[in-house]
Amino acid sequence: MDAEKKAQIGGFIQKFFIDGVPHNKAIGMRFLDISREYVRFALDYNPRFAGHPETGVIHGGVITAFMDSCSGAAVMSKIRGKSRAATLDLRIDYMKPAPPGETLLCEAQCYHTTRHIAFVRAETFIDSKDELIATSSATFALMPFDISKMQEAFTERSAKKDQA
DSSP states (O other): OOHHHHHHHHHHHIIIIIITSHHHHHHTEEEEEEOSSOEEEEEOOOGGGBSSTTTOOBOHHHHHHHHHHHHHHHHHHHHTTSEEEEEEEEEEEEOSOOOTTOOEEEEEEEEEEOSSEEEEEEEEEESEEEEEEEEEEEEEEEEEOOHHHHHHHHHHHHHHHHHO
């Protein structure tokens, strides 16, 4: 994938998957990279999302949202905007707690699609996959989609926010 195409798809993912979804933006997700094989997001540590006040480890629900969103972006990357995707099933195996102060990385791969279902694997880790925090497998429903309607809705929502 050439640099221009990467930038275009990355901009779309940042706009619609992160900035366009309030809870994704609130927890601080960031788009990092995309290739034919994967989509990669980052999540910087924020003590507001600690699941345990004494240890400061990140709450599992935050990691779940992070992995789900990165997985959804991998589906959209694979199907190139021909459908929209909704999570049907998401299974996460936690290997160890996400330590405080660390940026988490999630790499998701949509490895198979049918007419109506997409299948995704993802891993969340620190620095390298040797420091694995969690793995997931997910299925997504694929539904007809008109990207222009999504762009219109996003533009209208942004305009309303600007007026407020």
